[in-house]
Amino acid sequence: MNPVSDIEKQTISRVTKRLVPFLILLFVVAFLDRTNVGFAALKMNEDIGISQAIYGLGAGIFFLGYFVFEVPSNIMMHRFGARVWIARIMVTWGLIASAMGLLQTAGHFITLRVLLGIAEAGFFPGVIYLLSLWFPSRYRARMIATFYLGVPIAQVIGAPLSVGLMQLGDSLGVVGWRLMYLAEGIPAMVLGVVCFFYLTDRPADAHWLSPEQRSWLINTLDREERDKPLAVDAGLSKGQMIRRALGNRQVWMLALVYFGITSGSNAMNFFLPSVLQSFRASFGLDLGLMQNGLITAIPYALAAVAMILWSRRSDRLQERHWHAGGAALLASISIALALLINQPWIIVIGFVLLAIGVYSAINVFWAVPGQVLTGVGAAAGIGLINSIGNLSGFSGPYLTGLLYTTTGSYTPGFLVIAALVGAAGIGMMLMPRQPVPAASRPLIGDKA
Numbered sequence: 001m002n003p004v005s006d007i008e009k010q011t012i013s014r015v016t017k018r019l020v021p022f023l024i025l026l027f028v029v030a031f032l033d034r035t036n037v038g039f040a041a042l043k044m045n046e047d048i049g050i051s052q053a054i055y056g057l058g059a060g061i062f063f064l065g066y067f068v069f070e071v072p073s074n075i076m077m078h079r080f081g082a083r084v085w086i087a088r089i090m091v092t093w094g095l096i097a098s099a100m101g102l103l104q105t106a107g108h109f110i111t112l113r114v115l116l117g118i119a120e121a122g123f124f125p126g127v128i129y130l131l132s133l134w135f136p137s138r139y140r141a142r143m144i145a146t147f148y149l150g151v152p153i154a155q156v157i158g159a160p161l162s163v164g165l166m167q168l169g170d171s172l173g174v175v176g177w178r179l180m181y182l183a184e185g186i187p188a189m190v191l192g193v194v195c196f197f198y199l200t201d202r203p204a205d206a207h208w209l210s211p212e213q214r215s216w217l218i219n220t221l222d223r224e225e226r227d228k229p230l231a232v233d234a235g236l237s238k239g240q241m242i243r244r245a246l247g248n249r250q251v252w253m254l255a256l257v258y259f260g261i262t263s264g265s266n267a268m269n270f271f272l273p274s275v276l277q278s279f280r281a282s283f284g285l286d287l288g289l290m291q292n293g294l295i296t297a298i299p300y301a302l303a304a305v306a307m308i309l310w311s312r313r314s315d316r317l318q319e320r321h322w323h324a325g326g327a328a329l330l331a332s333i334s335i336a337l338a339l340l341i342n343q344p345w346i347i348v349i350g351f352v353l354l355a356i357g358v359y360s361a362i363n364v365f366w367a368v369p370g371q372v373l374t375g376v377g378a379a380a381g382i383g384l385i386n387s388i389g390n391l392s393g394f395s396g397p398y399l400t401g402l403l404y405t406t407t408g409s410y411t412p413g414f415l416v417i418a419a420l421v422g423a424a425g426i427g428m429m430l431m432p433r434q435p436v437p438a439a440s441r442p443l444i445g446d447k448a
Contacts, residue, residue, distance in 0.1 A: 008220075011213040015134050018208060020146050022198060023127055026090065027150025029187045030123055032158045033097040034062065034116070035269045036184055039162040040100075040177040042273060042289065047175070050106050052274075056401020058110045059270045063393030065117030070387030071246075071380055073122025074129060081201035082130045086123065087192045093119035094188030101181035125386040128366055132382075133202055136220050137367070138315060145311035145363035152307075152359065155269075155300035159293035167289060251381045253431055254369060258389030260424025261328050261365065264335070264358040267396040267417045272296050272351060275410050283344050295348065299355035310360040314367065321428050324364040328425030331357025336418040339411045358421065365428070392420070 037044075037059055045055055077085040096116045103109050127147060135143050165183055166176030200206050203217045276292050279285040287295070314323040331354045338350020369382050400413030 007212060007216045011209065011217050012135070012139060014209060014213060015206075015217070016143070016146075019131075019134060019199075020143060022195075023130075023147050024150045024153070026086070026191060026195065027124075027127070027147060028154045028157070029090075029191060030093070030120060031151050031154035032162075032184055033093060033188055034120065035154070036158065036162045036180060037100075037113070038270050038273045039159070039166065039293065040180060042177075042277060042292070043166065043175075044109075044177045047177075048103070048105060048109070050109060051405060052401045053398075053405040054106050054110075054401075056270075056397045056399070056404075058106070058113045059401070060266075060394035060397035061110055062113045062117035062120075063266075063390045065114045065119075066121045066393070067117075067387045067391055069118050069121035070125060070390075071383040074125050074383030075380055077122060077126045077129070082126060083196060083199040083201055086126055086130075086199065087196040089120060089123045089126070090188045090192030090195060093123075094185045094190075094192060095119075096185070097188060098182050098185030100185070101178040121387075122383065125382045128369075128386070129382050133221070134217075137224055138318065141311040141315045141320070141364050141367040142308070144366045145307050148307065148359065148363050149304055151265075152300035152304035152355075156297040156304070159273075159297045160290065163289045163293035246380055246384055248381065250432065251369070251384060252388075253427070254365075255385045255388035257424045257427045257431065258362075258365060258385055259392045260420045260422075260427065261324075261358055261361050262389050263392040263396045263417050263420040263424075264328075264331050264354055265362065266390075266393040267400050267414065268299075268351060268354055268358075270397045271400055271410065271413075272299070275347070275351075278410060279344050282342075285344055298348070299352040302352055303355035303359045306356040307360040307363050311363045311367075314364045320364050320368050321431055321433060324361045324368075325425040325428035327357045327361035327364070328421050328428065329357075331355075331361070332418045332422030332425060335421075336415055339414055339418075342411070361425070361428075396420075 041050075041055055041059075044050065045052075050058070073085070073089070093116060096112060096119050100109075100112050100116070103112055128144065131140065131143055131147065162180050162184070165180040169176035169179030172179075200208070203209070203214055203221070206214055206217075209217070273292055273296055276287055276295055279287060310323060310327060314320060317323075334353030334357065335350045338347050338353075341347075369385060396417055399416060400410065403413040403416070404410055
């Protein structure tokens with residue numbers, strides 16, 4: 001292997017070990033604080049008088065605050081740096097997540113969910129943008145997939161953890177779901193402080209890399225920037241670069257595709273525990289809290305393995321659109337057929353394939369914006385794609401809850417979700433391709 005290949009391998013390995021495990025930990029905490037409401041709902045809704053429609057509204061309204069503040073938050077991160085801004089995001093959302101344990105009314109529930117979305121806005125697209133500053137394009141799908149392991153990990157450990165905290169609280173004479181909220185908000189605040197001292201904003205500041213490693217990484221990323229279709233024009237101001245990215249047709253197409261894909265993940269995150277609980281009335285299967293939590297973890301555990309393998313295949317072939325679109329179609333068809341067959345374990349298998357499909361699609365999808373956007377325009381464009389896409393986090397849960405309240409079944413809502421995911425898969429396949437930057441094309445014989 002030539003010296004260039006050696007330094008590339010050493011640099012990528014060092015950056016990966018330094019950044020990715022810590023970012024996964026942050027995402028686990030973020031997702032746990034966002035979705036633990038699904039387990040709280042098993043007791044909370046009855047305790048304070050929340051209907052399924054109001055619960056769906058409250059679960060999803062998180063994303064309205066997220067939507068409004070996403071792009072501004074990402075622009076602020078570009079200005080202040082990831083170290084400061086992600087630390088601020090985490091401490092703020094940790095405080096609000098813990099405050100959920102004090103709510104008394106449906107109005108409190110909806111208000112705190114809005115505030116939680118505002119506080120967390122910018123975290124996910126901020127990390128995606130941060131990864132684009134540290135990893136050449138040919139590594140991004142696998143790095144995003146590795147970072148996105150935070151979602152299934154949060155569900156795998158979060159399901160029994162959340163249920164266990166609820167049961168612990170009940171055994172101690174404390175309302176279990178209140179204890180769960182209070183306890184699960186604390187790690188975000190602690191890690192926010194750690195983040196301020198641990199993260200590095202850009203490769204030029206990475207004194208934990210050798211001079212040779214730092215030079216290779218900076219030069220490689222600079223070459224990629226010059227190859228991008230929306231590469232920075234030295235004559236453009238930051239405001240002009242932001243407007244250029246936000247007005248780009250492909251950015252909006254990506255946002256709509258992402259809306260469809262995340263419709264599946266968001267509906268699943270907020271309603272899978274309730275779907276499993278409904279088996280008692282539909283099939284006579286009475287699942288306890290812990291059984292519910294353990295079965296909920298199964299789809300996410302299998303999705304964690306599948307999305308890593310799928311993203312590595314996408315990186316190896318340097319193909320994004322068919323990989324993301326095909327995975328979304330798998331998710332759409334699987335959950336629709338499972339709900340129409342309407343047998344308990346077929347439904348569980350349908351949710352397994354839904355999780356595998358949508359999370360594999362999401363990870364490959366996020367390798368595409370980095371091939372088009374650059375600089376502060378990348379921060380704004382990625383923020384826009386994520387904010388528009390995550391409106392599905394409002395529409396999906398609200399629609400699912402509303403249709404359940406109207407029909408008494410989760411099937412109509414999830415059939416609509418399946419249609420949205422399927423449309424996104426087709427849209428991704430039909431989207432115009434951008435050439436892979438020359439610096440990131442796979443090497444002959446590359447098996448990465």
